[in-house]
Amino acid sequence: MRILITGARGRLGSALIAQLANNNHTITGIDIQELDVTDFAATLSLVKEIAPELVIHSAAWTDVDGCAKEPDRAIIQNGFGAGHIAQAAESVNARVIYISSNEVFDGRQNLPYREYDLTNPINPYGYSKWVGEKMVREATPRYQIVRTSWLFAHGGKNFIQSILNAANEGKPLKVVTDEVANPTYNDDLAAALVRLIETERFGIYHLVNQGYCSRYDFARFILDHTGYNGVEIQPISLSDWARPSSPPPFSPLENLAGKTVGIPLRPWQDAVIAFLEREGLLRA
Ligand SMILES: NC(=O)c1ccc[n+]([C@@H]2O[C@H](COP(=O)([O-])OP(=O)(O)OC[C@H]3O[C@@H](n4cnc5c(N)ncnc54)[C@H](OP(=O)(O)O)[C@@H]3O)[C@@H](O)[C@H]2O)c1
Numbered sequence: 593m594r595i596l597i598t599g600a601r602g603r604l605g606s607a608l609i610a611q612l613a614n615n616n617h618t619i620t621g622i623d624i625q626e627l628d629v630t631d632f633a634a635t636l637s638l639v640k641e642i643a644p645e646l647v648i649h650s651a652a653w654t655d656v657d658g659c660a661k662e663p664d665r666a667i668i669q670n671g672f673g674a675g676h677i678a679q680a681a682e683s684v685n686a687r688v689i690y691i692s693s694n695e696v697f698d699g700r701q702n703l704p705y706r707e708y709d710l711t712n713p714i715n716p717y718g719y720s721k722w723v724g725e726k727m728v729r730e731a732t733p734r735y736q737i738v739r740t741s742w743l744f745a746h747g748g749k750n751f752i753q754s755i756l757n758a759a760n761e762g763k764p765l766k767v768v769t770d771e772v773a774n775p776t777y778n779d780d781l782a783a784a785l786v787r788l789i790e791t792e793r794f795g796i797y798h799l800v801n802q803g804y805c806s807r808y809d810f811a812r813f814i815l816d817h818t819g820y821n822g823v824e825i826q827p828i829s830l831s832d833w834a835r836p837s838s839p840p841p842f843s844p845l846e847n848l849a850g851k852t853v854g855i856p857l858r859p860w861q862d863a864v865i866a867f868l869e870r871e872g873l874l875r876a
Pocket residue numbers: 598599600601602603604605623624627628629630649650651652653654669673691692693694721739740741742743744
């Protein structure tokens with residue numbers, strides 16, 4: 593299949609390209625250097641030139657605090673950008689996979705969110721991703737919206753590396769106990785997407801590693817498996833930590849739809865251990 597991937601240099605896009613290349617697809621990966629998706633004319637022209645059969649829109653402005661400071665820019669970049677991609681894809685009869693986020697939910701319920709639960713974003717990043725979902729659905733019926741959360745990836749900035757850097761430098765660690773979601777390995781998500789492509793079953797999916805935890809529990813798990821068992825973490829709450837964006841407090845996703853098409857993801861603890869092992873950081 594001819595596949596166009598946006599956000600190709602990002603955490604997810606780069607893993608996707610690596611995995612799809614092994615599956616006999618013809619891949620074109622682009623990032624903001626090749627196309628700014630806020631430019632509709634340029635998006636339409638490039639998509640027509642490449643004439644993909646599938647577009648995977650992974651590009652986004654993922655700086656949640658930046659989005660909180662410039663909410664209109666977030667809507668234009670993440671929301672309208674997704675709409676431009678979906679309209680351009682529809683013009684060449686291509687299907688669309690739009691990567692969205694757990695932050696489209698308000699985080700106020702006490703059970704993990706299922707695919708068709710009511711969305712209600714509470715911060716500008718979540719709102720911009722929600723606008724993207726809406727614009728994709730309005731542009732084409734042939735969409736797969738894939739929500740995910742707390743991605744960690746090799747070679748980039750991520751929560752695991754930040755915790756380990758702080759422990760290594762002997763910095764005091766303070767981590768919130770009341771922000772809960774699913775840590776998700778970008779390689780596992782990419783593998784799940786490769787399988788989702790094969791299904792041609794449209795709709796909304798929650799592709800996350802199974803299970804969930806607080807940021808505090810995630811940090812504790814990382815330290816306990818990298819030889820930093822003795823390093824203490826001070827538990828704090830979201831209200832102790834002033835930042836521009838307010839994350840939804842309890843926003844784990846439940847992967848119901850993916851399981852029905854044979855795409856379960858392994859538990860987040862196994863994924864973190866696999867990540868640490870590949871980084872050479874795992875200590876018994
Ligand atoms: N990371 C997470 O924890 C997480 C959680 C839930 C959902 N998601 C979603 O998953 C997707 C992939 O995330 P990721 O972590 O791989 O993101 P990432 O590493 O930040 O990569 C996103 C890429 O998109 C590019 N981009 C930004 N604005 C663009 C524009 N207007 N036109 C074209 N390209 C643009 C970025 O370029 P610059 O670097 O130059 O800005 C970057 O290369 C995103 O849609 C994100 O919203 C991520």
